[in-house]
Amino acid sequence: MNALEAYNLKKIFRKKNQIIEAVKEVSLTIPSGEVLAFLGPNGAGKTTSIKMMAGLIKPDYGFVRILGNDPHKNSQALKKLGAVLEGNRNIYWRLTPEENLEYFGVLKGLSQREAKKSSLELIERFGLQNKRRAVVQNLSRGMQQKLAIAVALINKPQLLLLDEPTLGLDVEATEDVKILIKEIAASGCAILLTTHQLNIAEELSDRVAIIQKGKIVTELHTQELIRQFSGASYKIEMENSLDREMILKLQTFGVDIQYGKTIYIDTQDVVYQVLEILNPLPFYKVDKDESDLTQIFLKLVRGDDNN
Amino acid sequence: MFELFFAEFKLSWIEFRRYPLESLGVVFITTIFFYALFLSTRYIAGPSLQFGDKLDAIIVGYVLWSLVSFVLNRIAFDLQKEAQTGTLEQLFLSSFGATTVVLVRSLANLALQLIVTLGILLIIIGLTGRSLNFPPALILPLISVLMSAYGISLMVGALALIFKRIQQILAFFQFGLLFILATPIDSFTGINLLLVKLLPMTTGAELLRDLMARGNNLDMAKLTFAFACGAFYLGIGLFIFNLSEKAAKSRGIISGY
Numbered sequence: 276m277n278a279l280e281a282y283n284l285k286k287i288f289r290k291k292n293q294i295i296e297a298v299k300e301v302s303l304t305i306p307s308g309e310v311l312a313f314l315g316p317n318g319a320g321k322t323t324s325i326k327m328m329a330g331l332i333k334p335d336y337g338f339v340r341i342l343g344n345d346p347h348k349n350s351q352a353l354k355k356l357g358a359v360l361e362g363n364r365n366i367y368w369r370l371t372p373e374e375n376l377e378y379f380g381v382l383k384g385l386s387q388r389e390a391k392k393s394s395l396e397l398i399e400r401f402g403l404q405n406k407r408r409a410v411v412q413n414l415s416r417g418m419q420q421k422l423a424i425a426v427a428l429i430n431k432p433q434l435l436l437l438d439e440p441t442l443g444l445d446v447e448a449t450e451d452v453k454i455l456i457k458e459i460a461a462s463g464c465a466i467l468l469t470t471h472q473l474n475i476a477e478e479l480s481d482r483v484a485i486i487q488k489g490k491i492v493t494e495l496h497t498q499e500l501i502r503q504f505s506g507a508s509y510k511i512e513m514e515n516s517l518d519r520e521m522i523l524k525l526q527t528f529g530v531d532i533q534y535g536k537t538i539y540i541d542t543q544d545v546v547y548q549v550l551e552i553l554n555p556l557p558f559y560k561v562d563k564d565e566s567d568l569t570q571i572f573l574k575l576v577r578g579d580d581n582n
Numbered sequence: 583m584f585e586l587f588f589a590e591f592k593l594s595w596i597e598f599r600r601y602p603l604e605s606l607g608v609v610f611i612t613t614i615f616f617y618a619l620f621l622s623t624r625y626i627a628g629p630s631l632q633f634g635d636k637l638d639a640i641i642v643g644y645v646l647w648s649l650v651s652f653v654l655n656r657i658a659f660d661l662q663k664e665a666q667t668g669t670l671e672q673l674f675l676s677s678f679g680a681t682t683v684v685l686v687r688s689l690a691n692l693a694l695q696l697i698v699t700l701g702i703l704l705i706i707i708g709l710t711g712r713s714l715n716f717p718p719a720l721i722l723p724l725i726s727v728l729m730s731a732y733g734i735s736l737m738v739g740a741l742a743l744i745f746k747r748i749q750q751i752l753a754f755f756q757f758g759l760l761f762i763l764a765t766p767i768d769s770f771t772g773i774n775l776l777l778v779k780l781l782p783m784t785t786g787a788e789l790l791r792d793l794m795a796r797g798n799n800l801d802m803a804k805l806t807f808a809f810a811c812g813a814f815y816l817g818i819g820l821f822i823f824n825l826s827e828k829a830a831k832s833r834g835i836i837s838g839y
Contacts, residue, residue, distance in 0.1 A: 286834070288833070288834060297834075323834065326671075326834065329675060330674075330675070330831075331671055331674055331675070331831065331834075331836050331837075332831055332832075332834040332836075333828070333831045333832045347831075350677045350678070350679055351677060353675055353676065353677045354677045356675065358671075358672075358675055360668070360671055360672075360837075365668060365669065365671075365672055366669065366672075367667075367669060368667065369596075369597060369600065369601070370593075370596060374593075374596060377589070377592075378589050378592070378593055379672065381585050381586055381588075381589035382586070382589065382672075382673070382676045382678070382683065383675075383676060383677065384676075384677045384678070385585075386585055387585055387588060387589065390589075410600075426672075
């Protein structure tokens with residue numbers, strides 16, 4: 276059974292005389308242990324889609340199942356769900372991490388004893404021991420976010436929704452959160468992750484779904500998507516800009532030179548010939564010209580805009 | 583459900599213990615307000631004025647109003663605060679359901695509210711030099727008043743869920759309640775008396791005045807009517823809050839405007 280099944284979700288908002296089709300058609304499935312990066316520009320419908328999956332917004336059409344249960348009709352579905360929603364919300368700032376974890380544990384259906392036990396385990400796992408008795412408003416942003424993720428895990432959910440989990444975090448806190456997300460997925464939890472930091476999505480996700488104007492425009496395994504958009508070409512990055520004479524000499528091999536420093540070459544044997552000519556000029560990097568998720572995202576989103 | 587009640591009680595107790603000035607501030611303001619009115623009345627009427635048990639009845643009505651105001655404000659205020667701080671959506675993710683969480687939270691807070699109200703009552707008694715009866719039977723009409731209070735609180739909470747900021751509406755309810763609870767029923771006659779009896783909490787408040795201020799026995803017919811009113815308004819409140827929750831989910835406005 277899939278951890279999440281969302282089929283043909285649609286949501287229209289009516290504001291005064293305006294009709295806004297926030298989500299036109301979104302269908303997703305996530306099996307256990309998989310991380311799906313759910314990407315899209317601002318206003319594309321990501322947050323509305325996630326909230327429909329969490330049971331916070333009622334879809335106009337379509338259905339959601341969390342391990343076979345509908346969160347809009349059966350509150351038991353919520354026992355299997357954890358969510359960290361956007362911003363520095365999700366927890367009580369006037370309480371300590373320990374108090375937050377115990378309270379939300381009971382709120383999510385655990386007994387007081389189970390909540391206490393789970394709370395101590397999570398405090399240790401998330402490195403919050405030294406701050407377990409400090410009120411949340413006195414913690415750093417990174418610790419607050421780690422605590423928000425810990426609270427979402429208190430009931431050992433099988434589906435975790437993370438909406439911009441690294442937003443506003445410094446480098447160290449971002450790395451900590453990335454490691455935690457990998458560990459959580461490795462333990463069998465399905466994760467739906469939204470982020471504008473596409474390098475993080477590329478690093479963490481098994482699959483990517485990109486939403487644009489309320490519709491999913493692509494949904495593939497991450498590496499398959501990158502492979503589809505990457506060619507077989509190579510790239511040499513020079514440390515210094517090439518002079519005009521050198522550029523003209525290189526162009527006789529049919530290469531493409533950008534900004535006077537980056538040379539794009541179609542085949543491997545031409546690479547050796549180009550390196551021969553460039554010798555002994557210092558170069559920075561020789562690499563396969565692989566697209567990253569940022570370039571793919573921009574191509575898809577801008578391409579859809581042009582259509 | 584008991585686990586949830588205990589967790590909510592613990593939450594209220596932590597906030598009360600950690601930020602005691604908030605509760606103490608309420609006690610101070612509520613008692614000072616009454617005492618100021620009392621002193622002004624005595625100044626106007628002169629030192630020879632004898633209040634009798636009429637003042638006792640007013641004290642009971644006023645303190646009951648302060649308790650009911652706490653109950654009324656609690657759900658709406660909590661929802662507004664949770665919407666502003668962003669934890670409202672986490673409450674809606676609970677498998678207990680939002681209505682249950684909101685109601686249990688408010689009930690769990692009642693114990694602390696009763697302690698604060700008792701503090702206000704004792705201070706006012708001390709300042710005015712009056713004395714009141716505290717028969718155990720007063721629990722019954724008090725429960726009937728609280729049932730209606732929770733019903734109204736849920737209705738106001740339903741508005742808070744949709745509109746988020748309802749300070750003006752809360753003020754309207756608060757002072758409307760003062761009229762309902764502090765005005766003795768025997769000052770009305772005829773059709774007005776009937777209409778006043780159908781308002782929430784009026785019969786229960788009158789029973790409390792009978793027991794505590796006038797030293798009368800408990801009127802079982804009135805008590806039955808008070809409980810029926812309480813059940814009616816509580817039922818309406820639960821129904822309206824449920825509808826409001828569905829509307830908020832349909833309009834996608836649980837988190838904010």
